[in-house]
Amino acid sequence: MSIYEFAKSIALLAGERIREELSQELIIETKSNPNDLVTNMDKATEVFLVDRIKETYPDHHIIGEEGHGKDITSADGYLWIIDPIDGTLNFVHQQQNFAISIGIFHNGEKYAGVIYDVMNDKLYHAEAGKGAYLNEEKLPMLKNTALVTSIISMNPNWLTKDRTREMYVPIIRTARSARSYGSAALDFAYVALGIIDSYITLRLHPWDFAGGLIIAEEVGAVVSNQLGEKLDPLHSNSILVANQTLHQELLADYLLPFESHLRLIHSGPFSHR
Ligand code: 2AM
Ligand code: CA
Ligand code: CA
Ligand code: CA
Structure with a gap:
């Protein structure tokens, strides 16, 4: 399995876990201000993704919003940049309109991106130079607008x-x-x-x-x-x-x-x- 395929598979797995646990009560904490929230699900999803990556690619570097890789200052090697739940306020208030986001770089160059719209089961993904997809469908190039x-x-x-x-x-x-x-x-x-x-x-x-x-x-x-x-x-x-x-x-x-x-x-x- 390529790193790209692996990234897609762990985003899908992490999303499935979130959907399964959606009925459980959330532990909600604030970060920088009263409207800047983080939940146990943000943290658990980051740990899940980081553990999966580390067991398969122990030499890869990982930065995550909820605390992983805070000391990383170099983009050498493979670098995973992860947001376990993007749209935490939506997650807390709406239980929808949030996504798992993963960007992977290799020696500072773009390698692959994955965005999983968890509740709509829509996986946006791209490997650099090979086009972008929504699930299995290739996305067309953008039209210009004024x-x-x-x-x-x-x-x-x-x-x-x-x-x-x-x-x-x-x-x-x-x-x-x-x-x-x-x-x-x-x-x-x-x-x-x-x-x-x-x-x-x-x-x-x-x-x-x-x-x-x-x-x-x-x-x-x-x-x-x-x-x-x-x-x-x-x-x-x-x-x-x-x-x-x-x-x-x-x-x-x-x-x-x-x-x-x-x-x-x-x-x-x-x-x-
Ligand atoms: P988050 O849900 O992962 O925190 C909301 O308008 C968007 O901005 C979300 O993608 C949210 O990500 C992000 N966001 C929330 N607080 C932010 C902050 N203090 N600085 C930058 N981005 C923020
Ligand atoms: Ca946040
Ligand atoms: Ca975010
Ligand atoms: Ca987040």
């Missing part, structure tokens, strides 16, 4: 904050409409699927975007930070993902006019995980 006919995914919180309102309100005003799904991994998957045209957010951690980056690029999406720069899978970053012409339009007409403001924001919290 902002006026595009649907943008953005967390509305960014429109309530003084330092970001000025940048993002014109985008939402011009777009055909906006959506917010509450799972960064699913946002990437939905761009790859072509059901939204862009996902824009000011701060994601590596585990939020590692899988999505690889899948979205396989259908021709452009993935960068909001200054148009390549994403570094070892660090947090801002995100602009869209089909090619929309990415260009958003960058040139809406984001780069705020370049110095964005550079200031990037010089702060993005330097660490």
